[in-house]
Amino acid sequence: MASGDGIDPALNALVLEGPMAGLMSSLRALPEAQKARRFWSRMRVLVGAFLRWVGLILCVWFAGTVQGPLSVVAGVLCVGLAAALWVRSLVSTVFRAFGHPGDDLNRRPELVVRVLERLKADLAPDTSVRLRFRPDPRPEGPGSSLYRLGPGRKGSPDVLDPWLLLETRLADGAHLRLSAVERRRIKVSDHGPNGPRRRTRTKESDTLFLEARLRVKAKRHPDLAALTQDRALESVRLPPGAKLQRLRITGEQLRLRIRLEETWLPRIPKDASAEAADSPDASLAVTMMLLSLYQMLHLARTPPAPKAVKAPPREKPSHPRAKSRRRSSG
Numbered sequence: 001m002a003s004g005d006g007i008d009p010a011l012n013a014l015v016l017e018g019p020m021a022g023l024m025s026s027l028r029a030l031p032e033a034q035k036a037r038r039f040w041s042r043m044r045v046l047v048g049a050f051l052r053w054v055g056l057i058l059c060v061w062f063a064g065t066v067q068g069p070l071s072v073v074a075g076v077l078c079v080g081l082a083a084a085l086w087v088r089s090l091v092s093t094v095f096r097a098f099g100h101p102g103d104d105l106n107r108r109p110e111l112v113v114r115v116l117e118r119l120k121a122d123l124a125p126d127t128s129v130r131l132r133f134r135p136d137p138r139p140e141g142p143g144s145s146l147y148r149l150g151p152g153r154k155g156s157p158d159v160l161d162p163w164l165l166l167e168t169r170l171a172d173g174a175h176l177r178l179s180a181v182e183r184r185r186i187k188v189s190d191h192g193p194n195g196p197r198r199r200t201r202t203k204e205s206d207t208l209f210l211e212a213r214l215r216v217k218a219k220r221h222p223d224l225a226a227l228t229q230d231r232a233l234e235s236v237r238l239p240p241g242a243k244l245q246r247l248r249i250t251g252e253q254l255r256l257r258i259r260l261e262e263t264w265l266p267r268i269p270k271d272a273s274a275e276a277a278d279s280p281d282a283s284l285a286v287t288m289m290l291l292s293l294y295q296m297l298h299l300a301r302t303p304p305a306p307k308a309v310k311a312p313p314r315e316k317p318s319h320p321r322a323k324s325r326r327r328s329s330g
Helices: 020-028 030-065 069-091 107-122 229-233 282-301 320-329
Strands: 013-018 093-096 129-133 146-149 159-169 175-191 199-215 242-249 253-261
Touching: 013 020, 020 030, 020 107, 020 129, 107 129, 107 159, 107 175, 107 282, 199 282, 229 242, 229 282, 242 282, 253 282
Parallel strands: none
Antiparallel strands: 013 129, 093 146, 129 159, 159 175, 175 199, 199 253, 242 253
């Protein structure tokens, strides 16, 4: 079994280290624990809202039982409290986007499981894998289906959620480090002329960044430092919906970062609907990232093809009629 099995309360993440079999069993047991955590989280929100309304009803009842000037004061206070609660509900509203991919309990765990399954063939037996993984998005954070909107809201800095860190050593001796960071960006735009009726629109968008880092020994790959950026880009192959974000090459390290839009799915089945088929396949993106990194290692050992030298342009022969005219004029 993997060591450190369980959710770390300080990090709110699953911290595991051990062979592949132990990690897979722990990840497959996550959905039931996720259901319980989400249930109690929503219950706390509902109980808090219920207690606020109970307090308001008790205030109104107390105002009705008191006679004299005190009842007038209590009534005014109750009406003022009700108005304040109503205005507060308009100023800041949290709503759930139904049908959002973040509602899927298996979205993040299934991606990690599929990545581990595809790495199994490249690992030596009983190789230790280190995993730090947050299965659930943070409330109102990147990847979550909860959004907070309200009039007059200002744009805030990007919210980042680094929810995956996987480290292991492959069978060929290379060290692999795979990470996933989700970002929520809030954009506020003003429409219309300056004036009292100016409208403000808020747009929130999520992006998933996947980064693969491969560290190798310089003595086994002495030509890696001489690999140029242009030649390395020729080896990058990504699935539809994935865009290259960054590529860095040093004498001992290759780093490739891509980005996926918020509609990403852990896997796109062959019989998927048209809407799901247009979503980026995250597990396929990870596989193609690793293949691209190893293709760069192969390309570094291959000398670049010599550039073809262009032959000088051939002179056009003069027309025979032009020669005859010259003879006749002479």
